[in-house]
Amino acid sequence: MRTIIRMLAVLTIIGVISGGLLSQISIWSKPKIAAHRELETKNAIFQVLPEGKSFTKMETANLEVYSVFDDSGKLIGYAVPFEGNGFQGKIRMMAGLTSDLDKVTGLQVLEQVETPGLGTKIVEDPSKKEDPYWFPNQFKEVETQPMIGVVKNQKPVNKYDIQAITGATISSKAVVQIMNQGIQVLRKMDAEGKLNNAGGEK
Amino acid sequence: MSSKLSLYKEFTKGIWEQNTTFKQILGMCPVLAVTVSAINGLAMALATTFVLVFSSIIVAIVKKLIPDQVRIAAYILIIATFVTIVDMVMKASYPDLSKSLGPYIPLIVVNCVILGRQEAFASKNTVFRSFLDAVGMGAGVLLSLILLGAVRELFGSGTIFGIQLLPDFYEPMLVMILPAGAFITLGLMMGLFNQIALSNKEKQRKKTIEKYLSTKNSINDPVGV
Amino acid sequence: MELLVIFFGAAVVNNFVLSYFLGICPFIGVSNKISSAFSMGLAATFVMVLTAIVSWLIYNLILVPYDLDFLQYVAFILVIASLVQFVEMFIKKMSRPLYRALGIFLPLITTNCAILGLALFIVLRDYSFVESVVFGVGAGAGFTLAITIMAGIREELDLADVPKAFQGAPITLIVAGILALAFMGFAGMIS
Numbered sequence: 001m002r003t004i005i006r007m008l009a010v011l012t013i014i015g016v017i018s019g020g021l022l023s024q025i026s027i028w029s030k031p032k033i034a035a036h037r038e039l040e041t042k043n044a045i046f047q048v049l050p051e052g053k054s055f056t057k058m059e060t061a062n063l064e065v066y067s068v069f070d071d072s073g074k075l076i077g078y079a080v081p082f083e084g085n086g087f088q089g090k091i092r093m094m095a096g097l098t099s100d101l102d103k104v105t106g107l108q109v110l111e112q113v114e115t116p117g118l119g120t121k122i123v124e125d126p127s128k129k130e131d132p133y134w135f136p137n138q139f140k141e142v143e144t145q146p147m148i149g150v151v152k153n154q155k156p157v158n159k160y161d162i163q164a165i166t167g168a169t170i171s172s173k174a175v176v177q178i179m180n181q182g183i184q185v186l187r188k189m190d191a192e193g194k195l196n197n198a199g200g201e202k
Numbered sequence: 203m204s205s206k207l208s209l210y211k212e213f214t215k216g217i218w219e220q221n222t223t224f225k226q227i228l229g230m231c232p233v234l235a236v237t238v239s240a241i242n243g244l245a246m247a248l249a250t251t252f253v254l255v256f257s258s259i260i261v262a263i264v265k266k267l268i269p270d271q272v273r274i275a276a277y278i279l280i281i282a283t284f285v286t287i288v289d290m291v292m293k294a295s296y297p298d299l300s301k302s303l304g305p306y307i308p309l310i311v312v313n314c315v316i317l318g319r320q321e322a323f324a325s326k327n328t329v330f331r332s333f334l335d336a337v338g339m340g341a342g343v344l345l346s347l348i349l350l351g352a353v354r355e356l357f358g359s360g361t362i363f364g365i366q367l368l369p370d371f372y373e374p375m376l377v378m379i380l381p382a383g384a385f386i387t388l389g390l391m392m393g394l395f396n397q398i399a400l401s402n403k404e405k406q407r408k409k410t411i412e413k414y415l416s417t418k419n420s421i422n423d424p425v426g427v
Numbered sequence: 428m429e430l431l432v433i434f435f436g437a438a439v440v441n442n443f444v445l446s447y448f449l450g451i452c453p454f455i456g457v458s459n460k461i462s463s464a465f466s467m468g469l470a471a472t473f474v475m476v477l478t479a480i481v482s483w484l485i486y487n488l489i490l491v492p493y494d495l496d497f498l499q500y501v502a503f504i505l506v507i508a509s510l511v512q513f514v515e516m517f518i519k520k521m522s523r524p525l526y527r528a529l530g531i532f533l534p535l536i537t538t539n540c541a542i543l544g545l546a547l548f549i550v551l552r553d554y555s556f557v558e559s560v561v562f563g564v565g566a567g568a569g570f571t572l573a574i575t576i577m578a579g580i581r582e583e584l585d586l587a588d589v590p591k592a593f594q595g596a597p598i599t600l601i602v603a604g605i606l607a608l609a610f611m612g613f614a615g616m617i618s
Contacts, residue, residue, distance in 0.1 A: 010267060010268055010272065011279070014279050015279060015501075018280070018282075018501060021283060022286050022497050025286075025287055025290050025497075029291065029293060032294035032295070033297075036294075040297075085552060087440075087441070088441050088446075088447075089548070089551060090551060113304050113305070115381075115446070116238040116380070117376050117380055118380070227596050228452065230452060231448045231449055231451050231452075234448040235447065235448040274537070275508055275509075278505070282504045282505075285500055286501065308500050309543060309547075311500055311504050312504070312537075312538050312543045313540075314538050380611070382604045382611070384448070385600045386600070386605075389597045392596055392597040393590070393597035393598075394592070396593070400592055
């Protein structure tokens, strides 16, 4: 009996010390992590909508939407963080859309755990910035009507198609699917008049 | 067992003689998973060493207070605490690195190297010796992770630590970065090191035989090495 | 349909051992004989399913509501360690033959990274309760599949003339690499 009490006591003490220590560190690290995320979001917004100068955040039930404005305060589009499951895990990305939601202005993948060397090509690569067929670059100017599509092993013909990455069709399709689903949600919000298009021309 | 070793030896044994990856074949998941590049290997090894060193120190300090029956649970608790600390600090201070190491940082908790050292060493030795042992083992992990990461990065992307080393016409071998490449590279490297060790042993054996023959000058005696 | 994708995804497409490198230690250590490899697989699967259930409950019912998610690694590893202990005692009481078959593998499972990996993936991917259970079953099946295939190959390898330096772990790793390449073929199943 005494040993059992001692066992429990020792484990409890270790547990309490560890919990206390961790909560202190968590208090220190949480704001830092949040600040990083905010900075990352901000950079991503201006990356996918390069003409943007300022933005306002709108939080709705299922989606955060950033309305982006140019220097004259005119709405030029929306930046929306989409999220969904890829081939190996969650993909988080920032997509830029024109204010009528009919065209993508840019895409930046923020987080992914796809297969190194294959699926990881969904992330942009500074050295491939000039290559229009590099996966994230293809999203510039792509049309969202009726839906973004994926073609394999050939250059896209339609204005709404994206060429999949060789060897990573699933990751490519996953990105496109996440985009399509997200855009659908946005359209619905737009139809219900919930999108903040103050000053936006429709 | 090893308390007779000199302090210097206590530190160096982990680097090669008892290298956890190549000799003891422990803690393989991080070795294989994060070594797509040398920098990832370095970061993972540093994180592992941090956890290993601090857990060893704590375990060596409190070893007498922990009842035998719950020692494993207690060690795991201590290790998990330090891993969480590493994880939070990395997320706060090096967000990019923490992203590329992904879910493998938390898996340090179940890295058998760390639990193994607590059970086999820190729970039986003084604080200072445990510290030396942990640093040495950590150095061994560092060596093998960087080695493997550098080889895979070199052949898989033509770079080491992001610096282009192979000429442009070199077509990177994608397989080196894929999971399959990790297994194959590690297998080949392990075989290579075994081969070196074997041929060293062979040389030494020959030398001993020669010595034996020259002193005894007899071939009738069986040579047992 | 969604559940099928999760099951086959975890079992073959993204096999825990061959593409996430989880559970490598038993994969190399206990893959000498088909029979013991299969038992190890079963024991691990059993613990994995239980872990999926318990860790989902703990994370979503305790850690999230009380904002304690910084304790998740500590909580998960404790859950796994106590689950393994519990399962061991339970099997010992319930069935002697089963205990004899699985007994020695159970303590090894605590430090099997596949189990903790499973718990972490469930959190990372926001799986629902049912999805988590299916994921656990799939991951366990995948682990059993990989380790049993490996044991089958190694039984044949005993007859092969492997260079001395490559015997044991090195040749096992190389074979695992080739297996991983073969498993990449399953990727087409998901799309």
